[in-house]
Amino acid sequence: MEAIQLAFLVILAMGMPVNGQLETGFYFFSCPDVENIVRSTVASHFNKDPSVAPGLLRLHFHDCFVQGCDGSVLISGSSSERTAFANLGLRGFEVIDDAKEQLEALCPGVVSCADILALAARDAVDLSNGPSWSVPTGRRDGRVSLASQASNLPSPLDSVAVQIQKFAAKGLDRYDLVTLVGAHTIGQTSCRFLSYRLYNFTSTGNSDPTISPSFLSQLQTSCPKNGDGSQRIALDKDSRTNFDVSFFRNVRDGNGVLESDQRLWGDQETRRIVQNYAGIIRGLLGFRFSYEFSKVMVKMGAIEVKTGYQGEIRKVCSKVN
Template identity: 45%
Template structure:
């Protein structure tokens, strides 16, 4: 779930916005639409299953989209908004250019609107789709309290406050802490890299020019480097690499085994071995075959889904997820 660069000014602005809204996470509740749209969750689940059964590889991008939404302005659906003539939205930010799966959210929204017009937010639909898609590929289930409302603001430059694939452990811990997430949440949610792919260009510098002297990142297993170089040439921008080779479409604990062997794809994956607490967790899950991973992931996803939410009369319920009303 890691991304591109850091913008200090944007982060400062973002933190103020999050602090103003963070308490509203307590206003979310299970069964929020029980009376106003009783079939909402079933409709979203069915729509998601239709897509994932045909394209299981969509599960990882949908989980990533929820993460990207929550880490910028909170879980308010702002990542779903299109740019306008006067504004470049989060979608247009470099870290978000590779996001995909918007058609799943749009299809779920259309189906829910047909049953209950103007009731269910796009932010809630995104949170449900992320959960349902991961469960569809044999991942964990987690309860999704609902009641989020949709934000009206989406700014491309704020996407640079997302955790980067080259971030070190100090930066990662700081970014998670600023959003009310713990060091354990950091290492647990990093486990989302057990599914999905990334482009060769993301790791080119690790392989070919780590310090600007044509060298390789020394934190990578030297026995693994030739394999990666055989797949990725220095200027390759199109080839895709599996985050968790061999089980890219299955949600499991293999990610931690890979990281413990110093074969994590990103620098941010390798960084988990540079902190006592995160390193201990990586080694525990690798050794115990993920004994507590599913439960831990569920707990952390519930926490993440409450970051900076809009509730009550804040925000709006969008008619179309890509457009403000």
């Protein structure tokens, strides 16, 4: 009997994070099909609407920057993180809810919403012809979600100095910043977030001089001066659904859609990183970006995580137990 109990404790310990750390294969014994279920769920939604991929990636990023990677952005409520202005365009919640429902039926009370989100973000990138990576798991879900705490999220209006400061506060350096901004190689934004660059950049009716003339014309056609601000436009004009390095080439050539993205070319240090990724040889530099992005996603996914007996394992991702 003692031998059986000892064996059980060893198996249990293999599924517990050591010293508050995440680990690859955390659910190997407790819910071995977790990654397959998340992957198939993301793929099912992606096949119907590929634009869900950048939504999931952004959802994970916004979660990690507030309260750490604890799934707090998934909680519904009148004053929860989801209601913050910076989060109003977030999407992909239904994918996480779908995966969670399946996992609760198979492994009740075992898999955290925070881990599902981290896995879904990886799968979204992979399905977009980007890299894949091993996702360390063992996160637990937070119980606090407040819109007031989302003020530190990066903004399209941020200078490079402010961007660096916000990332540094989360243990990320400028190299991590540029690499993660490369996620804008997929996804879209609304005209309302860039129209000021096109028509009234300095309140004198001019356009942002950092935009290349040919691209300015394209943007003004897509986002008319008196048009609908909700009109969507690709963040990467050349390959909006392909996870590649064309985003960096666009920034290099003055074709960045968001001001915060284009500003990366105006700072000496971040320009060097952008140039390294943009390069000349598509295949070689595409591989380098993929490799570095994978590493930085693992680093970001460990920001202020809750493990062990911290937090909880939510039964439903949109509300605390």
